[in-house]
Amino acid sequence: MKVKEVLGRADYALIGEMIPHGSRVLDLGCGDGALLLWLKEQKSVQARGVEKNRELVQKAIARGVTVYQGDLEESLAEYPPGAFDYVILSQTLQESRRPLAVIEGMLRIGRHAVIAFPNFGHWRVRIAHLFSGRAPKTPLFPHNWYDSPNIHFLTIIDFEELARARDWAIERKVFLSGDRRVELLPNLLAEVAIYLVKRRQ
Template sequence: MVLRPDLAVIAESVAPGSRVLDVGCGDGALIAALRDRKGCDARGMEIDPANVAECVARGLSVIQGDADKDLAFYPDSSVEYAILSQTLQTTMRPDRVLEELLRIGRKAFVSFPNFGHWKVRTSLLWNGRMPVTRLLPIAWYATPNIHHATVNDFRDMVRERGIKVEQAWYLSGDRRCSPAAASFRAEHAVFLLAR
């Protein structure tokens, strides 16, 4: 199975044999890849019951839970990596969820859509409307995205909290792009964070 570009970056970077918690794991594609390709003890939490059922039917260790409420039940430093891919912008309090990820995991991967990308800016400037694109395919009134952050917003948030950025990757479409002007050029970003 071919992984979504941000998930492929994460899968490449996770150390073999690691304990991993994927919060907002969706259909479990990353969990399966980490288990099968890297021998990881990969588990997931997902809010959508249909996705949970699909994951369990595929033999994946996934529970139903809400990142905003249920991360508190996980013990400190219980995994090497806590992962939040394309979920940060859907949480009620991204700052608190990020703190929980770094409490549970020694390191955290976070990926999110960059709402500062030039196509988003252009759509707002010329059309006066929130964009609907291949990577943001849902109209503003039906989207699960409730926080529209940019790469620079995220960098500011982690700096204010004393969180270390160990590595960052920027994606334009399905390809990686340079960090130069990433807040303008990248459609998605992936960060590896630590305390």
């Protein structure tokens, strides 16, 4: 299950909170362009998307979103530095082959990066693994190991450690379980983490 499906439209509001009116926004893995369209209507952003799946791209174009059909990682190299105010990566970090390069690329072409990912440290994952002795399957990670799109598993602690090591400034973070916010013990209780980060000058 995708983060977006878990969140319903809750992530729109959350991401919307992070993105000021009139910004230049790139959504990596924009799907059918629903989030971009929403941001365009609510926040008058200059919206761009990248999506690999042809059918989703066609839907996005048909609803009037500017979208490029192509590979997300290759795409990052095509934009000039600082082309965007915000670059969004919702739900695909754990699916990218080189997640670090993706985030670095986002921070090259965007002043800020919005990154949402499912938290592999959630208690359900831990318990599933501990008691089944198998690759964990949970509502958030429902796939079998052999057909899962997820190829990198990370937790909230992992992400923050990386942010420190790479000297990214965490400007905001929001943790969610279902559509409820989690304040306490996020690495244990949150299903999804959303970070707003930027490069420290």
